[in-house]
Amino acid sequence: MAQYSPQLDGVFVALADPTRRWVIRRLGHGPTSVGDLAREVPMTLPSFMKHVRTLESNGLIRTTKSGRVRTCMLNRERLAVIDDWLAEQRRIWEERTDRLERFVTDQQENQQ
Numbered sequence: 001m002a003q004y005s006p007q008l009d010g011v012f013v014a015l016a017d018p019t020r021r022w023v024i025r026r027l028g029h030g031p032t033s034v035g036d037l038a039r040e041v042p043m044t045l046p047s048f049m050k051h052v053r054t055l056e057s058n059g060l061i062r063t064t065k066s067g068r069v070r071t072c073m074l075n076r077e078r079l080a081v082i083d084d085w086l087a088e089q090r091r092i093w094e095e096r097t098d099r100l101e102r103f104v105t106d107q108q109e110n111q112q
Contacts, residue, residue: 014058027074034070
């Protein structure tokens, strides 16, 4: 487990909350102001801002401010951390199932 970075841990922690996952899905359609995002969730703006800060501190979103409007954008490159980890897990499990299939096949051939 030591091979996994704190960055990956932070991304998974950030995505553990349904509100934050919703924000990520919503920003997948394009940048949106914090105000527009906050209007779509049933919570106060200060509570919602905690979610925005969590996503931003873990690199999943970026925000820019123009006047009084703060706009959120998805950082798609950060999602690559998860994609890389999942690809590694997929490879490990495919190798295991391939070995199991060879074992079962060999056992069946030896019994015949």
